Amino acid sequence: MAKTDRPGKGQSLLCLPRDYTVVDTETTGLSSEACSLIEVSALRVRGGQVQEELSTLIRPPWREVEKQGEWTMGYVDDFIQGLTGITDEMLEGAPQPEDALPQVEAFLGKDLLMGHNVGFDMAFLYDSFRKYLDRPLQNDSLDHLRIARKLLPQLSHHRLGDVAAALGVPYEGAHRALQDCRITYGCYEKLRVLALSQGTEEDFARSFQKKKQPKHPGIPGHPFYGKRLAFAGSLETLSREQAADRAAQVGAKLDREVTGKTDYLVVPAAGDQPLPGKGDGPVILPEAAFLRLLGEEALEGKR
Numbered sequence: 001m002a003k004t005d006r007p008g009k010g011q012s013l014l015c016l017p018r019d020y021t022v023v024d025t026e027t028t029g030l031s032s033e034a035c036s037l038i039e040v041s042a043l044r045v046r047g048g049q050v051q052e053e054l055s056t057l058i059r060p061p062w063r064e065v066e067k068q069g070e071w072t073m074g075y076v077d078d079f080i081q082g083l084t085g086i087t088d089e090m091l092e093g094a095p096q097p098e099d100a101l102p103q104v105e106a107f108l109g110k111d112l113l114m115g116h117n118v119g120f121d122m123a124f125l126y127d128s129f130r131k132y133l134d135r136p137l138q139n140d141s142l143d144h145l146r147i148a149r150k151l152l153p154q155l156s157h158h159r160l161g162d163v164a165a166a167l168g169v170p171y172e173g174a175h176r177a178l179q180d181c182r183i184t185y186g187c188y189e190k191l192r193v194l195a196l197s198q199g200t201e202e203d204f205a206r207s208f209q210k211k212k213q214p215k216h217p218g219i220p221g222h223p224f225y226g227k228r229l230a231f232a233g234s235l236e237t238l239s240r241e242q243a244a245d246r247a248a249q250v251g252a253k254l255d256r257e258v259t260g261k262t263d264y265l266v267v268p269a270a271g272d273q274p275l276p277g278k279g280d281g282p283v284i285l286p287e288a289a290f291l292r293l294l295g296e297e298a299l300e301g302k303r
Contacts, residue, residue: 004033004259006126010140012119013112014208016192016201018048020142021111024180025121026084028060028076030232030265031258032123034281036060037097038076038086040104040125041177043185044111048192050185054107055178057086057094084175097132105129108139116144116160116184123257144184144191150207151191157234163187218251223293225251227263228282235268235287246294258282266290 022043029035041055065077075091076084094100104125115121118141126137148155148163155162160183164171169186173179195204218225229252231240238246243266244254255262262282264274271286274293285293 004123004257006123006136008136008138009122009126010113010138013140013142014146014205015112015142016195016204017112017114017142019046019111020114021045021108022181022185022188023108023113023115023118023121023125024177024184025124026080026086026175026177027124028065028080031281032120032127033258033260034279035124037124037128038080038091038094039084039177040100041181042104042107043181044107045185048189052107053178053181054104056100056103057091058097058100059091059094060097086176097128101128101132105133105137108137111139112142113139114142114144114184114188116148116163116180116187118143118145119256144188146208147188147191147195150204151194156239159234160184160187162234167191216249216251218249220251222250224264226253228253228255228259228261229264229266230255230258230262230282231266232258233268235266237287237291243290250294264290 022045024041025037026039027035027037037058038060039055039057042053043050044052060075062073062075064071065074067074067078075088076086081087113122122137122141129135129137145158148158152158152163152166155166160180161171161174163169164183164187167187167190169183169190171183174183195201198204224247229244229247231243234240235243248254258265258281260280264285265277265282266285266287269286270288272288272292273286274289275284275286277283
């Protein structure tokens with residue numbers, strides 16, 4: 001998989017800590033290279049108890065966005081506003097990144113940073129630190145999503161809402177960064193108890209040791225053969241792991257996040273036709289379009 005080069009970044013760890021900081025971000029889009037932070041929140045946890053919290057909006061660049069079906073100037077488009085509740089008016093009075101990020105950096109310190117699909121948040125924070133502070137984010141990280149997938153294999157999806165529902169953690173107010181931190185914290189503490197009821201922390205870490213995966217020769221001529229695919233959100237028909245495996249079988253290369261080299265971005269949206277990406281961005285494939293291309297071409301390759 002192609003990864004954006006981020007010199008000096010911390011390591012991704014697998015452990016069950018008692019001292020850590022939960023972090024969550026809201027952004028103008030999916031690509032940390034092309035989009036911007038609009039909110040950062042964090043909870044400092046010591047001995048399993050929340051000690052302090054931080055939350056700040058961040059004013060992104062004024063840019064062309066889609067509102068009510070038309071392109072106009074603004075901070076966030078209709079989709080992001082609908083998802084987060086963050087409006088242009090709220091961002092107008094928010095601090096600039098160069099003013100907000102030093103406060104974020106000071107709060108995070110050298111803590112281990114935990115989040116649900118934390119690689120997304122770490123990429124945005126790292127790239128923003130580099131851009132506005134001229135230094136990298138060096139903290140190690142722990143992905144709550146990986147923990148949830150390991151300990152709750154019975155779930156068909158592992159979105160934060162799915163995990164919260166399975167564990168009885170309230171989910172109200174989600175998609176604002178601070179509340180997502182609180183939900184993630186509540187879920188993690190329950191998952192930690194579950195993990196330790198099944199063995200030691202060392203046993204838990206060993207359970208992630210990967211078995212060698214078979215390499216797929218692919219199907220030359222398939223539209224995904226040799227192309228880079230990334231996935232956003234949770235699909236309805238297949239789990240993300242199943243979708244990625246099927247794409248790999250026909251010869252696709254998989255990206256963990258959208259980069260400048262990504263050819264296709266698969267999203268859980270309606271529609272069965274590919275959609276052009278904005279600017280030089282990847283082609284957008286709604287789930288039905290992805291499955292149609294995958295299935296039809298795969299069948300042809302087997303005839």
